[in-house]
């Protein structure tokens with residue numbers, strides 16, 4: 013049996029003597045009854061990594077309050093530091109780690125290698141930044157990262173005048189020889205495989221001499237809320253940026269302001285916890301739920317009732333309560349593809365068949381998520397059929413077995429969700445949740461143990477807010 017090791021990459025919120033290693037496949041805990049829990053979650057990956065990039069490109073220092081501390085955010089901070097940015101951890105009120113004080117470099121420097129890990133936000137957001145640095149920057153990442161689409165990033169930067177040497181596969185690894193400036197102007201790209209191609213260009217575009225007028229031409233445009241999040245983040249920092257009709261965006265050249273910003277909890281990472289209320293017929297409250305947000309995880313408020321949940325908002329608390337059964341759904345999830353793994357797991361435990369479509373692009377996420385979900389659920393006795401752009405799920409009684417994570421944090425948490433209802437599910441690599449939520453095993457355990465009504469997750473000192 014391969015040995016898998018779990019260790020928090022950067023910051024241990026539990027103190028020195030808490031368990032930090034799981035040496036075997038992780039036995040997904042079976043719920044003994046309806047869960048009843050109040051939880052507070054760490055910061056959003058998408059917001060943290062956007063704000064880190066914008067802080068590095070800004071005209072003054074920024075402070076990120078309560079940012080995410082995870083593998084993806086560490087990869088981003090390491091990379092920006094390698095490009096000359098100063099990023100210092102300072103004490104803050106966040107329950108899951110220090111604040112980050114970011115001081116932009118007077119001039120971005122190249123002559124470095126950037127490890128993208130498996131982080132889409134690093135591999136798609138940083139090449140445009142590296143093009144603004146002087147000197148070569150080599151981009152590489154995990155083996156799985158070398159399979160993720162990068163051709164649009166590479167071709168768009170070439171079209172903007174950057175010199176990029178690759179091995180002909182238009183994928184990682186490649187070396188970008190930045191000249192320190194990008195002229196910008198009009199550009200047409202195909203962002204069918206990932207919205208991150210658009211976001212990456214927009215994030216750096218205010219620093220292009222002529223800004224950017226970006227047009228998408230392609231078969232589909234996934235994850236549009238993530239592009240809206242990018243535009244909103246630019247506007248918050250005083251940049252003249254807007255989305256126009258028909259897959260068009262405009263960013264005017266100009267300064268990006270340094271700001272102080274509170275990072276919202278990661279609402280997509282809330283999905284498996286909220287779905288646990290449905291799976292167990294219990295109730296889960298997430299505190300710190302923002303009143304308004306650009307995070308696509310906010311859609312859970314509308315999505316989970318389709319599965320039969322009751323959802324109640326009370327100030328900054330969102331409570332999901334499950335009923336006696338889980339309903340089947342027929343949904344287009346093209347705007348929120350990253351929510352697919354927990355929702356597909358939920359559908360596999362429903363009373364009726366489901367069809368979840370519009371998510372062909374998630375074949376290019378950390379792994380081919382359509383194939384991975386179908387394979388793993390079917391291995392436990394399920395009946396999931398792959399469509400070109402989605403999945404058809406016919407619930408069947410499931411049995412225990414090994415659940416492979418494919419180095420995909422959301423596959424690991426989907427396995428945990430199924431394990432609540434099925435005896436003997438072993439998740440092979442729960443440590444992979446460190447990509448965006450290193451505390452997942454402990455938070456899952458505290459959800460099952462119950463928690464204090466003030467939002468203090470059991471066993472997580474300081475998690476209240």
Ligand SMILES: O=C(O)C1=C[C@@H](OP(=O)(O)O)[C@@H](O)[C@H](O)C1
Nearest residue numbers: 058206207208234235238349350
């Ligand atoms: O910009 C972002 O922060 C993200 C955009 C989306 O990518 P895709 O458009 O590739 O789905 C999303 O799935 C990913 O988790 C995060």
Ligand SMILES: C=C(OP(=O)(O)O)C(=O)O
Nearest residue numbers: 130131132133350377378
């Ligand atoms: C697709 C995801 O990640 P990435 O940012 O690496 O694309 C995800 O978190 O679901």
